[in-house]
Amino acid sequence: NEAGGARGQSYVTMEYMDVEAAASVNSPTVLCCECGTPIPPNPSGMCVACLRSRVDITEGVTKQGVLHFCKGCDRYLQPPAYWVACSLESRELLALCLKRVKGLDRVHLVDARFIWTEPHSKRIKVKLTVQKEVLGSTILEQMFVVEFIVHYQMCDDCRRRDASDFWRAVVQIRQKTSEKKTFFYLEQLMLKHNAHANTLRIKEQHGGLDFFYGSKQDARRLVDFLLSVVPCRYKTSQQLISHDVRSNVYNYKHTFAVEIVPLAKDCIACLPSATAKAFGNISPVVVCVKVATAVQLIDPSSLKMAEISQSAFWRHPFGSLCSSKDLVEYIVLEVEPVRFPGYSVAAARPAHKFLLAEVCVVKSSEIGLPGSQRYCRTHLGHLLKPGDMVMGYDVANSNVNDENISKLREDQIPELVLVKKSYGEKRKRRQKRVWRLKHLPKESDDIAGSDSMDHDYDEFLADLEEDSSLRQTVNIYKDPARLKRLKQGVPPPVGEDAEENLPQISLAEMLDDLCLDDSDSETMT
């Protein structure tokens, strides 16, 4: 195989030597200066065998190498830290092997292919063909075999999966209320922002959630996320596990204890007098409207709103007066909006969607009984009409144990606070729902208290339906089964009246559900 290349060099290959073909019309045959065999002339004057015996162009190239392979996930290591999944005798594996061969930059690589080896022999053989210039202007081509030994090594992901019980840092989120609505909201936020990446485990505890991490930085990241979405404060602590005396390395288990404000939406609280005065002298008994980055409270009697930031809350903390279990259902008899010149827009922000109204209500359980009508001021004037059902707290008849409220005078405490409108039976609402949410994968030890959990969860879903601003912060997915039933026109359940003003979520707001992906970080209900 003789070819005068562009550089005027002649190639001497190892593949074959066809003397007759080479000594064609005009090429003379000279004798190899070493061994005397007739060869076509080349710049070195020697036949291929003699050249090869003098010069080995594969001298600098490593003939053995090591490949690391993870048995758990069938991946090969590409240093420094990237694991690539490839099958035997594949292109990616060939690229990986070539990267591991040192000394290839000095020769010109022409061909590379695999030689078959037994799959369980832990050997991978690659046949390389290289070219190099020798003795002036001759290019010599040579084939050789590089052998790789496969070592088993566990990759980081498998190690992490194996060591799910081994954690370095834990974030313990607690909220000192009996309601769980904030946690449901938090869960949806975390799913939306994927703040739960890198957790080893999520465990449900009494009063909150525990997130376990492999490193302190990941836990720190979650804590930062929490600080930005809900009002909370945290404390850190660490426990020494082991100590290497020689290299002075200390191994700790870190704990971040995060405490969320004990208020939830639709609960009432009593502000300390200083705080009440600071917000324009509003009535101390306030209804909590929204718990997001700051706590929004509204005074039902004067419609003044107070927004307490995270740090301000923790300087003068206060708790809620009554929990959602104490909510009582009332029926509205009369609604009369209040318009008075004393209603000022100064100091507190005007409540643009709320309407102050005087209502006359009667407890659902006491309807018909004489003397059971109650009058009160409420901020829900925009929602209520006679005949509606309202949930509220009967403050006068309830036994609250709060230091702030005990300091108040009698006339400062309202006897009745209406909190939210009730839209009908829960069962009907549940059946009309054609959407659902995703959940975090969490373990829980105790199944006690699951009834109240369901109740809270229903309340949370109802909140989502009612409040569009809350909806925008979470991902809502279509429920295909229920949608199908709706389209098929399944006869509505017994006893339903035409409730046209049930708050619904439009289909446009729902996300198309990505049907059961095999990512193990999200489960569907």
Place this chain on the structure above:
Amino acid sequence: RLRKSEMAVRVQFENSSEVGVFSKLTNTYCLVGIGASASFYSTFEGELGESIPVVPITIAGCRIVGRMCIGNRHGLLVPSSTTDHELQHIRNALPDEVQIRRVEERLSALGNVISCNDYVALAHPDLDRETEEILADVMKVEVFRHTIADNVLVGSYCVFSNQGGLVHPQTPVTDQDELSSLLQVPLMAGTINRGSSVLGAGMVVNDWSAFCGLATTSTELSVVESVFKLGDLGQSAVAGALRTSLVESMT
């Protein structure tokens, strides 16, 4: 004349295998460059001393006498850079039959541009007309302008004596045939000094002896002996075949 067994000898000039650079060998005399040690000279002296004069010289102060001058039994041409003193020394040492002439030539390395034996010479295609005439006159040769393997330095890439010749290994067979008919000697393509294709610099030869560089392999040496008909090899098969075809073409 009593001659030793004809053969090719390996020799080195101060650790260089390029014998043809430092010496010029003809049938009636031998010129040798002056080296630091006398081993080069003494080798020639030992081989040839009884038959022909071996003269240590310099040309223009240089030891590369083989490439500077060109000669055969009839004459010797030296470049214009040769000093009078050197010329006188050569004239004194050489036999009287040898005419010595100093030539004015642009291509002053005469040994590189001209290759000759006692009857015919190959010259660089760009050689001066005047030099060609002097060549024909002084050395009594017929001059042919030709290239060897597309290379104009015919003195470097081809060596021939009255018996045979060696050309650049990549000379095409047709060229070889053409040259062979011009020069009237059998030609062969080969290498010298372990694969070097610069034959003129690697060896010197006359009708009964040849001197090659120390790096020459035995294969090359056997080729040299066969084509120049030295030693016991005499007529090798290759040279014999060419000779037969030559004879046929001549008659």
